[in-house]
Amino acid sequence: MNPLSVVARTVCNLFAWFLAVFGIYVIIHGHLTPGGGFQGGAVVATFMAFLLVAHGGKKMQSWVKKDIFTLMECGGLTLFISAGLLGMSNTFFYNFLAKAGGLFGSAVPIGPNPGALNTSGTIALMNLSVGLEVVGGLSMILLYMFSGAHPEESLGREEAGHDR
Amino acid sequence: MIGNFPYLVVGILFVMGFVGLVFEKNLMKIAIAMSVVEAATNLFIITLGYRSGGSIPVWTMAGGGSSRMVLPTPQALTLTAIVIGLATTALMLSFVMMIYRHYGSLDVRDVRRLRG
Amino acid sequence: MKARIFFLISILLVGGLLWTGLQAVHPFGIPGETPMDDYFIANAQGEAAANNVVTSIVFDYRGFDTLGEGAVLFTAVISVAALFRKRGHN
Numbered sequence: 001m002n003p004l005s006v007v008a009r010t011v012c013n014l015f016a017w018f019l020a021v022f023g024i025y026v027i028i029h030g031h032l033t034p035g036g037g038f039q040g041g042a043v044v045a046t047f048m049a050f051l052l053v054a055h056g057g058k059k060m061q062s063w064v065k066k067d068i069f070t071l072m073e074c075g076g077l078t079l080f081i082s083a084g085l086l087g088m089s090n091t092f093f094y095n096f097l098a099k100a101g102g103l104f105g106s107a108v109p110i111g112p113n114p115g116a117l118n119t120s121g122t123i124a125l126m127n128l129s130v131g132l133e134v135v136g137g138l139s140m141i142l143l144y145m146f147s148g149a150h151p152e153e154s155l156g157r158e159e160a161g162h163d164r
Numbered sequence: 165m166i167g168n169f170p171y172l173v174v175g176i177l178f179v180m181g182f183v184g185l186v187f188e189k190n191l192m193k194i195a196i197a198m199s200v201v202e203a204a205t206n207l208f209i210i211t212l213g214y215r216s217g218g219s220i221p222v223w224t225m226a227g228g229g230s231s232r233m234v235l236p237t238p239q240a241l242t243l244t245a246i247v248i249g250l251a252t253t254a255l256m257l258s259f260v261m262m263i264y265r266h267y268g269s270l271d272v273r274d275v276r277r278l279r280g
Numbered sequence: 281m282k283a284r285i286f287f288l289i290s291i292l293l294v295g296g297l298l299w300t301g302l303q304a305v306h307p308f309g310i311p312g313e314t315p316m317d318d319y320f321i322a323n324a325q326g327e328a329a330a331n332n333v334v335t336s337i338v339f340d341y342r343g344f345d346t347l348g349e350g351a352v353l354f355t356a357v358i359s360v361a362a363l364f365r366k367r368g369h370n
Contacts, residue, residue: 077354108329
């Protein structure tokens with residue numbers, strides 16, 4: 001896929017980082033404001049799609065490989081399952097960190113209040129892990145479908161002799 | 165009758181998507197119609213949980229609206245449904261790409277062989 | 281001509297079924313008795329220690345459904361990766 005014009009590339013270089021920062025904000029503050037893991041992960045994947053469309057496939061494949069996103073996705077799902085298994089003394093997915101005083105362990109005053117980031121136990125850990133998984137998964141879908149639609153533009157593989 | 169307007173919109177969207185799913189001949193239009201049916205279903209689940217005069221079910225900086233909040237459970241179920249719809253659409257579009265690469269046309273009447 | 285009659289009959293049938301079904305839903309904005317959601321709104325700050333009731337439902341009260349959703353997303357990504365393999369990939 002060819003890169004777009006100079007105007008589109010300059011606007012992408014200026015404004016794509018707002019998408020990344022906003023997406024990470026929505027993931028981290030999932031237990032205080034509307035949002036959470038899935039929504040913030042979709043916003044950060046939109047950042048990847050923006051870079052892919054504006055700069056073209058060749059530059060994108062020289063910046064990122066597919067292995068980083070595989071690692072992010074598998075690491076996210078493993079972290080999610082282990083956060084559920086660690087509370088196994090009561091039930092599966094028991095919130096054992098809430099109000100316990102350690103990491104993410106403060107209590108919340110009842111009623112309307114300005115939120116504090118240190119609260120809500122395993123919910124915050126699960127937000128981060130699901131955010132990682134969604135970013136890795138959606139970016140991998142994008143990169144695989146792109147390399148399937150343009151099979152002659154991938155780097156580092158001998159493509160001569162294909163009959164498709 | 166006019167107070168139940170969201171349910172009418174859900175019905176119209178569903179019928180439009182269903183008609184496109186059954187009577188279209190182009191594979192891309194079938195994929196788009198399936199996406200419209202999923203959108204109608206998610207809209208229906210969300211509008212079931214509305215309480216008139218309510219605010220969002222979040223306690224951070226909740227002002228005077230904390231006396232009535234809308235129901236939070238349909239919103240939680242719709243999150244899962246949207247992600248599943250995304251997975252279905254991604255796989256459907258990948259299959260359409262592979263069919264086009266193999267058969268050379270996107271017409272659903274040409275894709276009839278059982279063993280390619 | 282036959283196709284048009286079939287088309288109209290199917291639209292009327294599906295539309296009629298939906299119309300009959302949607303009459304039985306409660307009027308928009310008045311959900312009636314909601315004991316489960318009242319419990320969630322009243323006790324989410326005490327038990328789950330989170331301000332956002334929807335996130336505490338998705339990850340604490342119904343965390344098992346979210347595990348299933350993570351599995352569905354993972355399966356979709358693996359299926360797309362398996363479809364677009366190059367030939368001769370050992």
